[in-house]
Amino acid sequence: MGAVCCRPQPIDFDGEVNLFHFVLLRCVGKGAFGKVRVVQHKQTRDLYALKYINKAKCVKMKAVPNVIQERRLLEEVDHPFIVNLRYAFQDDENCFFVLDLMLGGDLRFHLERLGSMPEETVRFYLAQLSSALAFLHEMGIMHRDLKPDNILLDEQGNAHLTDFNIAIHFSERRLTGVAGSMAYMAPEILTKRGYTCHIDWWSLGVCAYELIFGRRPFRGRSNSDLTYSITKDSLKWPEDADKKCSRSGMQVIKGLLERDVPKRFGCKPNGEGFQELRRHPWFKPIDWDTLETKEQTPPFIPDRNKANFDASHELEELLLEDNPLKAKARKANQDNLSAEMRQMEEQFTSYDFKKMQRRSYYPHNQHLISTATATSSGLASSRPGTPANDLRVDSGIVVNGNSMDLPGGEEIMREKDTSRNDNLEKEYP
Known part of the structure; x- marks a missing residue:
């Protein structure tokens, strides 16, 4: 008698967004806490940039408030010339930002x-x-x-x-x-x-x-x-x-x-x-x-037939990654988390631009809570969006990564600044 075939669990697209909603494609960037790769939404077929941050590394480098603040700021902004947040979620190991996908490379690359x-x-x-x-x-x-x-x-x-x-x-x-x-x-x-x-x-x-x-x-x-x-x-x-x-x-x-x-x-x-x-x-x-409507023709158009990013990121992912990224179900028991892990669990909240209005977490910006990028909920964006559909998987791709060290006395300078919003102290090594 033959073995019973194990069928994959159906994906609940009506539920809270998670990594199961996306097809993982090529790795195109690397930052201090994680990597950036191209993903495709399984339901809409739209392409995005997935920036994922390892929680353990984040705690070790005392950057938890940083990540939470970036998550909150990105929910607040929506502009044609900003790489906007589309989804945010987490699993047991990583925090995830799903962002507009940029196919043309960064200006450092071209310069x-x-x-x-x-x-x-x-x-x-x-x-x-x-x-x-x-x-x-x-x-x-x-x-x-x-x-x-x-x-x-x-x-x-x-x-x-x-x-x-x-x-x-x-x-x-x-x-x-x-x-x-x-x-x-x-x-x-x-x-x-x-x-x-x-x-x-x-x-x-x-x-x-x-x-x-x-x-x-x-x-x-x-x-x-x-x-x-x-x-x-x-x-x-x-x-x-x-x-x-x-x-x-x-x-x-x-x-x-x-x-x-x-x-x-x-x-x-x-x-x-x-x-x-x-x-x-x-x-x-x-x-x-x-x-802002992007009706003008830019004077420089990147070559879509060439990779506009460092291809070594993808090679490193294939050859050197000990724990490659894959969708995993969350563990039920979350009682033994450290204070920092608990902070990320509670404050790195999920976001879905198809279902939720953008909002500000900061009291002085409450009057600015107006933009929404969804159409499925009947809400309309106050600004032109940056669509990620109709993009080619085999194109050269570059997306958002973390700040990088620069040579010649130009390293990233960090701060310890207690003049923080929302009682989050920002602390850097």
């Missing part, structure tokens, strides 16, 4: 291969990113780690801001904790005079300079040298600057790299800084009315 980028391409990216920053600042959020590594392109070539691992809500009280990637830090962070969201505009200026000229405006062989350069050195242009950038373009970069914060582009209160930037002659070719 390393091209050496520099044309002025018109960088202008287009700056317009999109300034729109994203203005939205975040309106929500009371500063990103704190804007750099080419954290700017992803979609298949059409539109720029998106990602990695909210050290993003934070801000208020009138200035922060003093040092956080971010040092080469892109504003001088007020390094001098510990206190800072707010204006630091993001400085970082945008550093990115613009680097993308156009292929080098950063302030450099140093050590942390102390780099700190001195950022806080003291005058802004200098390469000898061939006029061949790569117009005078009005250099005016915008200089305005963003203004050490006097009230004079820095983007920093006037009540959104006037962003409007001033929009009105600058350099942005005259940008049609701001259609920018």
Whole structure:
């Protein structure tokens, strides 16, 4: 008598989202606590980026509040030029973020291969990113780690801001904790005079300079040298600057790299800084009315026939992974969890953009609880979404990863900052 065939358990798509809802595809990124891979929703067939974070490693590195804060911030935001959260859930080993999938690679990847980028391409990216920053600042959020590594392109070539691992809500009280990637830090962070969201505009200026000229405006062989350069050195242009950038373009970069914060582009209160930037002659070719609807054709379109990410991640997954990711049923007994594990269990809550409205966990943003990305529940998004359907599985893919160490005195600087929302203390090794 033949053996009875074991049939897989049916998937409850009406229930709470979990890893069984997705087909696991190629691995495309690696971070401090986990990896990033492409997944496909089994019911809708839509492709997404799955960022998963190992809980044990997270506890060991004292980053539990970080992960919870990133989870909460991502539920709050929804913008055409941000890598938006679509689902969140956890199992016994990992916390999962399911995000918009970006097929075009990050700007670091393209910069390393091209050496520099044309002025018109960088202008287009700056317009999109300034729109994203203005939205975040309106929500009371500063990103704190804007750099080419954290700017992803979609298949059409539109720029998106990602990695909210050290993003934070801000208020009138200035922060003093040092956080971010040092080469892109504003001088007020390094001098510990206190800072707010204006630091993001400085970082945008550093990115613009680097993308156009292929080098950063302030450099140093050590942390102390780099700190001195950022806080003291005058802004200098390469000898061939006029061949790569117009005078009005250099005016915008200089305005963003203004050490006097009230004079820095983007920093006037009540959104006037962003409007001033929009009105600058350099942005005259940008049609701001259609920018956020992505109706404009980007000046650079990534090659969909080539991999726009480091292929070694997938090779490492195949050859070296001791515990490859797979869907597992949760254990029933959760009574013996440590305090940190219990915190993740209770505060890394599930999210499903098809069924739930976006909300803010922070009291000062309750008036902003309005956006929803679902249509199945009869709710409509207040902003254009970033659809992940109609994407090819065999395309070159790159997605959101964690912040990475950089060479040459540019490592990620972390903070221990007790001016936290929701009584979550942020602590870094």
